[in-house]
Amino acid sequence: MGDSSRPSRATIADVAREAGVSRTTVSHALNGLGKVNSATRDKVKEVAARLNYRPSVRAQSLRSGRSQTLALLSSMPSAISAGPSQLGFFTELAMGCARTALLEGYVFVLAPPDGDANPVDRLDIDGAILLEPATDDPIAAALNERGIPFVAIDGPSSQRTVDLHHEETAELLVAHLVERGAQHPGLVVGSDRRRSQAAAREAYEAAAARIGFTPVIAEADESDGEDGGYRASTQLLEEHPEVDGLIVPIDAFATGAVRAGQEAGRTIGDDLLIATRYDGLRARTSTPPLTAVDLGLDEISSEAVERLVGILDGESEPEASSSSAPTLVVRESTSGPA
């Protein structure tokens, strides 16, 4: 089978030789640049087709300084390799970004989890989408240093960023619980200092002040996953038995909260309402299914990519980018059994 024929592709030099012109002329002919006699142009194209010539992406990228490639980077450690929750959110964004990027003519790469080595140096990319960077994010710094433009998703306002609408989301959840009759909704958040946490807190506290209930907040370490949510919720419910609703933005915590509630003798959706943020696999397959928020990740990711592409193509930067507002997905955890 395997005859040792030439696996190497025809190069522009081959085409030039075969067509009896210079490499310059081949390049011009194929790219529609410069002045080329139409007869020559046709001849070149014919030869190129015959030799099955395709320009080398490698060489083009070196010469032109552009790789037509974008990446999704995350400053969160091992976003890809992490559990099912991360997988959902990150993955959904990645696919959304990929789809839009491909439509815009870019290739999309999934980046290594940071770990020790900086992924930025290993990647040949024109731009990046950066997921939830911190203010002093190392990846953001690396990108800046290399002069690689990026658009953050849910980044600090000092960066070009597409918003995840944390405020609206949090307000939506509080309002929903209250509307469903919760008198004392509590909040379970992660203890790290990401924007999403802060936003949830603030919106919750603002709503508490406005509506007139006493805020009750529990914290857990995000790396503890479901167990962390379980412990925090258990303690919260013990110390504040009056709490009849829980807003648990992190979905892993939320399933933990469900367990905590059930073990405390509550009926989820009836005398304990629970709502979470990300409407992923976890929220949907929980028993009972969790009310969550449709964040419109598809729209968000495509907005981020389009903005990035706009920057790369040197278009004037749109001032206000407005993705549509998040919408509630009501499920049994706040509406009782069907």
Added chain:
Amino acid sequence: MGDSSRPSRATIADVAREAGVSRTTVSHALNGLGKVNSATRDKVKEVAARLNYRPSVRAQSLRSGRSQTLALLSSMPSAISAGPSQLGFFTELAMGCARTALLEGYVFVLAPPDGDANPVDRLDIDGAILLEPATDDPIAAALNERGIPFVAIDGPSSQRTVDLHHEETAELLVAHLVERGAQHPGLVVGSDRRRSQAAAREAYEAAAARIGFTPVIAEADESDGEDGGYRASTQLLEEHPEVDGLIVPIDAFATGAVRAGQEAGRTIGDDLLIATRYDGLRARTSTPPLTAVDLGLDEISSEAVERLVGILDGESEPEASSSSAPTLVVRESTSGPA
């Protein structure tokens, strides 16, 4: 002159000049090749660090002929942009491949859906994972022509391929339905000619012959999605009212089958058992949740990537690659309400 912003990175030539040696020596020093005096080596390293030098991936890839990049390609149209459940089969595999690839030191790209342009020519990849290629797959052909090695997932035996265990899966499903008391299990398959369909058919028919029931098979066009499954199932149940179980490998069809069964007055999980193949979002969030099969996609994808990397690194090819067998995930659709 320390003028304003320098967006361009230090090149190997800058390091060479600054260190007072040749580019060759810099390259050798940094890569641990050739003969370099250790003092010189240290000096070079120091300068490189000071200038924050990083080799250009572009240039390396052109010169070395390797890009340290892999891709997941699919011959199925618009695999990425498909359906609402982005988090489907393709995605799960993609993430699995990506994780392993990254661990092996490769960058992983998500490829454009084929459509008109051949994605292969736009990609700078060392190798590829090809999902469910047909025997005369155009992408496989393109890869071969370019001399890019690939490992198929569920490809024809003429290619290097990692198996999805369709036979076992189909047998598992039939056996399960029979064990749950189905006397006349039917089969709903897609009408295209992919390996998975054929395997399901054969295993089903073999089981029918062995166990002794009359095979009843309905077909639907895969592009019709849930509706196609609904129509096919409705018709099947009308024509063969004795059917008390349905094996519906394609999950979109399966939810359609559920609807068909319910509208025919059946109780899913009781007098009509339904089981599907891919244990994704769809199976899990169906009402009732569908019994499905854990295909071990994680293992499969990492096996495929490891095999590909082995080939790329010129290791001897492992003869038998054996991923673990699929296992059943029993849910209400075959076990009745909890």
Added chain:
DNA sequence: AGAGCTGACCAAATCGATTTGGCTTTCTCG
């Protein structure tokens, strides 16, 4: 002393494109 090594280093070729700057013709117009 001369052949033969080895250590340390470098100039130039190479990868495959794009782009710059010319060099001829031929045509146009004052």
Added chain:
DNA sequence: CGAGAAAGCCAAATCGATTTGGTCAGCTCT
């Protein structure tokens, strides 16, 4: 007629690395 423009083409520079094929000095062995 001659200046200038434009068409058509090409040689060489360029992108930033790796690799090939040296040179040169110093050392050993006979």
